Amino acid sequence: MDQVDEIKQKLDIIQVVGEYVQLKKAGVNWKGRCPFHNEKTPSFMVNPDKGIYHCFGCNEGGDIYSFVQKIEGIDFPEALRLLAGKAGVQLEQYDPRISSQKNRLLDICSAATNHWHEILYLAQGKKALEYLQKRGLSELTIKSFKFGYALESWDDLLKYLKSKDFTEAEIFLAGLTVEKSGGRGYYDRFRDRVTFPVFDIHSNVIGFSARTLNKDEAAKYINSPENPIYHKGRTLYGLDKAKQAIRDNGYAIIVEGNMDVVACHQAGFKNVIACSGTALTVEQIKILKRYTENIALCFDQDEAGQRAAQRSVDLLWDAEMNIKIVQLAYGKDPDECIKHDIKLWEQSLRSAKLVMQFYIDKYLTEEALSNINTKKPATKIVLQELAKIKNKIEQAHWLKELANKLDLSEAILRESIPNPSMTSLNPQKTFVVEPKVEKTQDMKYLEKVFTILINHPQLISYAEEFLPIDYIQSTEMATFYKNLLIHYNEASCELTRKQLVEWLANNHDLPTSYLDSLIIYIDEVYEGFRIDDINNELIGLIKTLTKHHLEATIKMLTKELEAAEKRNDKEQIQMLMREMQTKSEELSKLK
Ligand SMILES: [Zn+2]
Structure with a gap:
């Protein structure tokens, strides 16, 4: 076992986190007040079985390593050393191991880059080269960004790297292979894909983004997972x-x-x-x-x-x-x-416009300023942005501009500037906090559906039958759901929760913390539920979502009908009436 995992197994996440946060047991989870954002009521949850924590207030989440990194403001190697000490694990060769391991991983990524880049110019890579050329990329660009092609093979890269004396464990850690289920070895992560290396600031390759050339492949792009050398949130491409x-x-x-x-x-x-x-x-x-x-x-x-x-x-x-x-x-x-x-x-x-000018032009249009009912909210939005400016001189400058534009005194406007702490999305700015998007009731229901499906993949087929994708309004959630269905259907055997979660972690665009929150959410809302109860819950949720979808559709049809009546468009009126009839019948069946 890798030492990173060994340490993780030896340490109790409740104890590690407990040194910084007062935790109280709440069912299978432990709860406390989040150390990463200000809150009065605890929404920070730690799950000892899964070894993860998640804050439902600010979306911070992860394992013991990410927790220690965040709270101590240190990097992974330092967190590893710190936790190794707590676990009583002697790191092999102590600290140098980390840096030499990092170097090994960089060497692996570099070797893979060159291997794939060479293939691009072989007969087997022709279609990939043609793809890049069709995108208008020049020879020079392809060479300087070191694009390449990963063959449609389960082990081409693995074999190549092993021939260069890298171990399977190292190659896996570099994110280039995926573990076979049951721990029976590894296979290439990137297959039949154009490869785009991601470089760090010193031009070392640290990861890859790869685009499929197969039209039927659902995941157009896949990326290297986070690993000791690749941290997405710290990488700026180019x-x-x-x-x-x-x-x-x-x-x-x-x-x-x-x-x-x-x-x-x-x-x-x-x-x-x-x-x-x-x-x-x-x-x-x-x-x-x-x-x-x-x-x-x-x-x-x-x-x-x-x-x-x-x-x-x-x-x-x-x-x-x-x-x-x-x-x-x-x-x-x-x-x-x-x-x-x-x-x-x-x-x-x-x-290009200075951002405040951009907001002023965007919101304070002539039309918005023409009457007080639209002027008030538009001004409020711009003032909220103004409140975020830390530099007082700059703020004063824009206040003056705004006063001119609105024909109001600066004093009045100054009084109307909201308290920045009320508008700040990021109370403790050392940490990245996803801003809270106001969730609609339906989004909350959907999250319950998702947490059920992720934790009980056998229920996905029911959802697929009764909850069509177009019932979901949020595009992000619809995409997530679509991917879930695609993967479920593509899986050759019965999917386990673990397999599903691993796949999702690599193939969806939502933040990892969001996925974590969906995994853990089931314990928050359905603690102590038996599988039958969960089943009924899912049926109920889907029924509610269907009802809301039908109601919204009927509302929309009513509006269209009114418009058609105004135009006296008889054909359209008839069609809309028929459609409303069907939808109403469907709705009444649900009630
Ligand atoms: Zn929080």
Whole structure:
């Protein structure tokens, strides 16, 4: 057994956490007040069987290692050493083991990168090379970013790396293989995929993102799991190639996707990096601050992208960075914009707005200001943003701008600035906290459904039959559910909870802490339930969700009907009436 696991097994998470947090037993879990955010009523749960903790208030979660890292503000090797001491485990060769192990993992990733890159230029890699060329990537780009192709094979990489004297355990730890069930060895994680290495700031490869070339494959991209060298939240894609240009230009452009970075660099915009899919983290901002304080955010133009941008702005304010927002003149992301017309990309950059100006223009439109009912809420939103500015001079500047725009006195506006602690999403800013999205009642029901399905995969087939994906309004939750169904159906044998959780951990876009919370949530809400009770609970939840879906549909149809009646569109009226009839019948059957 690996020492990391050995230490984990020897230590009781209740004792480890208990040194920092007062815990009380509550059923199978232990509860306490969260050390990572301010709260009066405990929502911090620790589960000794699973060895994990999770806060339902701020979404922090993980195992003993992540807990100690977070609370002590230390890195993994230091946390390992600290916990090894508590467990009475002598680390092999003590501290150097960690750094030499890290070096081994870096060597493995580098060897894999070169192996896959070579295959790209062999006959077997032709389709991958063609794929990259079709995406408009030049020879130079492909070489400098070291893209590659992983063969459609279960052990090509494993064999290659073993021939280079790496052990199976090391290769697994580097995230390149997956453990066979029952511990009967390993197989290649990346198969029939174009590989995109992720580099650290020193241009060492630390992980991979890989895109399938198989149309029927559900997971378009899969990524290396977190491991001793790869920490997603601390990695900024492209920074190794961008750092000089960031210093030279005096600012960094942050985009969402890795491929946006590649497109920008190829087009000569080298000061571009990606936060890789989600909002920026505090760790990433700390690293970035070594190079510049000036940030231009260019997130995807869809709703998810704009939300991620908003979250990033909040953290950047906290770090007192200067922020501009880039709105694309064309397309949904920089890659698309550049491919369409590089002039439009240049134009988008030139017309980037300071973030407060962006908010003022976005919310305080002429229309919004034309009457008091829309003016009030719009002003409130902008003032909330203003309240987040830490620098008093900067805040005063924008207050003045705002006063001019609204034709109000600065004094009145100043009084209306909300208390920053009320608006701050991030009370203890050393830690990354997912902002609380107001959950609707249905979202809460869905989370109950999810926690049941994850913990009892045998119930998934029931859900699949009675809860269609289009009943789910939140796109993120719908995607999660869809993936769950796809994986369930693809599994060759009966899925265990463990297998399902492992798969989800590697294949969904929600934060890991969210998955943890779904796993543990079942004990919070259904403690002591027998499987029959859980079964009934699931049936009830799905019934409620169906009812709500039908009610919403009927409401929508009613509106459409009114509109059709106004237009006197007879055909449409008839059709809508029929549809309403069916939906109402379905609904009455449920009641
Ligand atoms: Zn918390």
